[in-house]
Amino acid sequence: MVLILCITEVVSWGSLYYSLPAAVGAISADTGWTIVTITACFSAGLVVSAVVGVAVGRILDRWGPRIVMTAGSVLATAGLLALANATTVTGFLAAWLVIGIAQAAVLYQPAFTVIARHYGADRDKPMLILTLAGGLASTIFVPITLGLLTALDWRTTYLVLAGVLAVVTIPLHLLLPTTRDTKAQPVAPERGRQGPVVKSRQFVFLAAGITVMTFSAYAVTLNLLPLVVERGYSAAVAATAFALVGVGQVIGRIGLTVLTRTVRPQHRPFVVGVFVAVTLALFAVIPGPVWMIAVVSLLAGAARGALTLVQATAVPTRWGNARLGELNGVFSAPITAATALAPVAGAALATGLTSYPVAAAVFAGVAVAGAVCAFFADRQSSRPTRNPSQGELADEGQRLAATDT
Template sequence: MRWWAGLDRVVVLLCVTEVASWGILYYSLPASVEEITTDTGWSGLAVTGCFSAGLILSAAAGILVGRFLDRWGPRYVMTAGSALAVVGLVLVAAATTVPAFLAAWLVIGVAQAAVLYQPAFTVITRHYGAARDKPMLILTLAGGLASTIFVPITLALLAVLDWRATYLVLAGLLAAVTIPLHLMLPGARHSLARTPATADRTAHSRVITSRRFVLLVGGITAIAFSSYAVTLNLLPLVTERGYSVAVAALAFALVGVGQVVGRIGLTILTRSVSARYRPLVVGLFIAATVGLFAVVPGPVWMIAVVSTLAGAARGALTLVQATAVPSRWGTERLGVLNGAFAAPITALTAFAPVAGVAVATGFGSYAVAAAAFAGLAVVGAACVYLADRHEPWPVEEPTDVRQPARIVD
């Protein structure tokens, strides 16, 4: 067997491409928004609104990308996504009006659907089956480094170049890193990468419209929305308590640290908690940590602890989202099912920061808003519990499976 026929190669390739893709296509904009607004005179709301619009389009495009992934495999879909992302970044650099800037981020949004976590999760799941927990953990831990690596890179580029030249450099870097590595991924002729010809082509529609799927998607969307609405507004929440911006920034940074802890913790938890109950456990954990922001005014060390716990809950949720579909419906039609599952989650979390501000403004307090979002997370946890209640649990691949099926190029 050739050296590139094993899963280890696929995991390494995806780790590298996810770090580059997340770092450049997601975290570069928050790092450069001040430079963009200063140079162009556009408002910060307009610039971030274009970015959010791209995220929302990526949610819708994810469903179609999932179909392509089922049919053609990750090599061609993710490579095409990388190429389109490069085009989008060049358009960002060339944009001279807000509509042109918006169009550029809409192009990037389509590309994000083909290169970020959802297609990567599909590839990992098909290779490892029920033994996917460890490679999923490795992938998400690597992805968690994206902001740590690329925010400083973006800021360093902005220190010596203007923002337009910075985006051209980032476009070249993305092309050099992700296009050749995505071309090394398996093609469509992987025994687990395609839907059998005899499969019912309408089966995925029955799944997507089923009570179980709707409740599961609705529940996890509510949970994720609540988590992001509060944690992405930690700076005003903490400063509202009378603390300095430095303390608020520390709390926000600890959310990122906590995500790593949460992903490792959930992987350990899988040994004792079945996939049926993981969304419920994580949903209640998120509700509790979000609620703590409402009732813990200090001291600083307590805010630090709560921030770390909230990050851990959010990190665990990433893995729950990654495994929710295959653990219930298997790996056939996984691309399209994952795309449909992720679409509302991605779309609404793009609105979460704005929603957090709006709710806090309405209540006159970020702490009260956190309590409201904690209640929404409890509702989400109830939905995921009801989704699986009385439903037969599928028997997955044996958990001692350690190697993927042989890749045929």
């Protein structure tokens, strides 16, 4: 299962997400549409992905990953085909909206749910492997897309990407289990009621905290090129710094996995949030030299990578696996939307303040607020929140069965 998801996540992220940054210049040159317009259509698709993620999660709970992720691959293929044939901005936008629906069914959120339900308390290592593989998507598909664009126009390039997506991901997703094949970890009955969970102070504060942290991290790192250039460095140095953020994500995911041995799950969001805030503050106060910019870029990438794993494990760690798809969908919806809006917000704030480093300082403060919010999320009661053990859950189930009898 992990191998299947690693392959499909790389191809899905590469074709449905990282292909556009590589192709946006060619699309703009051919169509005359501005880069802002093209990027806005892409961001609209991400917002749709966030909105429909809750419904996709419910379907995932009911029908299992085989149906959901296979259907998502088919819809993603159709969206890429529509994208390749779009002749107007309206058609281009409609294609990205279709792709956004597909993203909700094939990217990290459903994959995290599948891993958490299948492996239960042993989920950390499989999730690390999955996110490490997913982190290679940009490394693999940005050069592939650029290479295709040297020989083909952007429309034919997307036709090729649609073909690759269909040939690789559809048959592999058909090998995933159905609901009947999935060995879901037992959960205490009160954990199975989705309504009270999503309305709880803990859920709301934790989702808000991680959303704010993610928004801040992406607002700065996705605007790293103009920030570094503003410091007086060349575009080549800025591009290298941006690439190091991707390398740092791998380091951060491995580092968080090591951290889990000493830091309790309830403390990890706060620790990672503080780390995010520190790295953003470093962008604000360190003007150079080049090697320092490189180090800070690596650290910022590590913070982003750790944040991805914190998000992936937040729900199953606290509320078990009952209706995990739906809970994950609700939890990740604002995070996905924040990721979509962060680049524009970062550029807008920097423009308003006439300085990208000053904007980074502001976002560092916002990240601190997110970390504090996450800290208080797990301090809602005098008793620490924890996951019951398998034995405790079994004993609880037997007690309730005896009571019902």
